[in-house]
Amino acid sequence: MDKKWVKQNGSRYAFSVEGQERGVMEIQRNTMSGKALCTLDGRSFTIQRTGFWKSSIEVTDDSGNLLLKVSPVKWYASSWEVKSHDKTYQLKVRNNPLAEYVLIDSGKDILAYGLASTKEGLRLRVSDSGSHDLMFDFLLWYLFIPVADENFAGDYLFLLMAVA
Numbered sequence: 001m002d003k004k005w006v007k008q009n010g011s012r013y014a015f016s017v018e019g020q021e022r023g024v025m026e027i028q029r030n031t032m033s034g035k036a037l038c039t040l041d042g043r044s045f046t047i048q049r050t051g052f053w054k055s056s057i058e059v060t061d062d063s064g065n066l067l068l069k070v071s072p073v074k075w076y077a078s079s080w081e082v083k084s085h086d087k088t089y090q091l092k093v094r095n096n097p098l099a100e101y102v103l104i105d106s107g108k109d110i111l112a113y114g115l116a117s118t119k120e121g122l123r124l125r126v127s128d129s130g131s132h133d134l135m136f137d138f139l140l141w142y143l144f145i146p147v148a149d150e151n152f153a154g155d156y157l158f159l160l161m162a163v164a
Helices: 135-151
Strands: 002-009 012-017 020-027 036-040 043-050 056-061 066-072 079-084 087-095 099-105 108-118 121-128 157-161
Touching (some): 012 135, 020 135, 036 135, 056 135, 099 135, 108 135
Antiparallel strands (some): 002 012, 002 157, 020 036, 036 043, 043 056, 079 087, 099 108, 108 121
């Protein structure tokens, strides 16, 4: 599955699958919660950090209904618990050998966003089992943007190559 994130301006990214635009994410960087306004296949939702230390993340729809919640397993760990529609997933950060965010269901990786080293330099790589809601792509992209901004200068096109 060919996925792409295209940076449209400083804080707006377009998401497409197989060449068809499916949604957009716009980060409001001037907020403490790091709010992202998202649209995916015509449905709108918000991603934002919550809690005193902003260590949790909530995804809510336009009516404020909770769609997804990410909570740290331990306050000092690099793993989180993701609850969505009465199902629980794990979210981990790995250096594999480069930075990678991975979503795990029943011990199996279902989606991962990470850096890959190629002859041309660093690229963004996604491993995708294809068996998940595309909202998870938005969540991992939201988490991965600081890594991408640090490693890719200027306006860039993120090509995500699925590795099944």
